[in-house]
Amino acid sequence: MSHTAHIRSHRKPRRSASTIAMRTGVAGGVLSTLAVAGASGAAHAAEPVTQTLELPTLTADLAAQVAQSADVTQQAAASYQLQAERDAAAAKAAKQAKADLAEAKKKAAEAKKKAEEAARKEAAERASRTAERATLSASADTGSSSTGAGSSTSTSTSTSTSTSTSTATGSAAAVVSFVQAQVGKAYVSGATGPSAYDCSGLVQAAFKQVGISLPRVSQAQSTAGTQVGLDNLQPGDILYWGGAGSAYHVGVYVGGGMFVGAQNSSTGVVQKPLSYDPPSGAVRVL
Template sequence: MSHTAHIRSHRKPRRSASRVAMRAGVAGGVLGTLAVAGSSASANAAEPVTQTLELPTLTADLAAQVAQSADATEQAAANYRLGAERDAAAAKAAKQAKADLADAKKKAEARKKAAEAARKRAAARAAAERASRTTDRPTLSASVGVGSTSTSVSTATGSAAAVISFVKAQVGKAYVSGATGPSAYDCSGLVQTAFKQVGISLPRVSQDQSTAGTQVSLSNLQPGDILYWGGAGSAYHVGVYVGDGMFVGAQNPSTGVVERPLSYDPPSGAVRVL
């Protein structure tokens, strides 16, 4: 033992185990705190770097999304405008079509009225011409059957007989405009077909048939002569004189092919081709 051991002030105090442990714990806690603080400081110091590296990627994605949204909005607006323009065009076209239809109906009605008026005028002219012919030739009907030998008692022979036989055989058949037989005829179709039986080729229409042969007087008719109504070259009807003051013709849709006396509808003139 030291010679100063018995003096209290020079004796080294003994540290208790609990105080040493406590101090060690405190020191450890401080060091742990510093470590955590350091780690946190390091993490906080590194965080801006990490955010700075990721920011361009996020910004580019966001810009792309914004651009896509803008494109979609613009496309939607364009589609809306296009649809509106189409609707407007369709409405305008429908309105124009309706107006055109109404105009077409008016024009058709006007044409119909004009055609009806023309038909009535033509019928009136024909009636006037018939009345005029009756007035101008009063002796024709009186001479039929009792007049000159040429119109009353002539007997057809040869080609004339064949023509007369043919037209009489068609009596009772229908009148059809443009028809040339065998079941129906119009007036010039009957005449053309009749003379075709004897090898004579005549024009197809009344106007041309009225100038196809030699003009003859109505007072000097012979069986087989072609009768015409209207002017020579502008005749509107033809028939065949069959003798004894009679003629055969395809008159109209109501009567068909008939045999009638000249007084029934006195002709304007006649031509001879036989």
């Protein structure tokens, strides 16, 4: 046995692995605790920063709300303006419609007044023609009774004359020209020209221009030639109103659907369409 066997070594004893591990664990735990504490402290220290960072988010939301409110307000204003424009347009249209209605009523009233005046005038002319026809008829009856057989002789003579001159060139044109030249002259019962005529006086004077002697009264003139249909008229034909042999009015057909006649004291000698006073028949002496 060595003499140094019981002497304690001056060197530090080696630490065992378990001791080192334990100490290492303790140290790790301490470091972990410190780390947690540091993290906790850092977290507590960062709280004010986090709150400060949330402010812009709240501010952005508020700005969005303000913007949305502004949009709503603008839309409402636009809607009010549109409604106001519509109301103004409707008021203008209503005013225009009212004016148009008033104008239409005015025109309708004027048209009605003119129609009534025309109807009154036409009624007066018809009444005048009716009265004149009655007068002519009465005059014709008187003339027939006074002339008697002489009228029949004149009629037969006129008939033979018309046969001999029916193809005379220019005769119809001369008759038409004469009666048209008398248009505008006065009507006087019993007159035979040159400044005034009655119906049969005008016809007699017209045919006298071409050498044809016609009876003086309408009844006899209505049978003075060959009877012709109203759909086969020629210029120069004598038109009559009433029956053949009992006519109360006569005129001269001038062509183109027109006739010339001494109608009455209101109109005098006129040229009118056949539709103005449709005749009953016609005779041809040319």
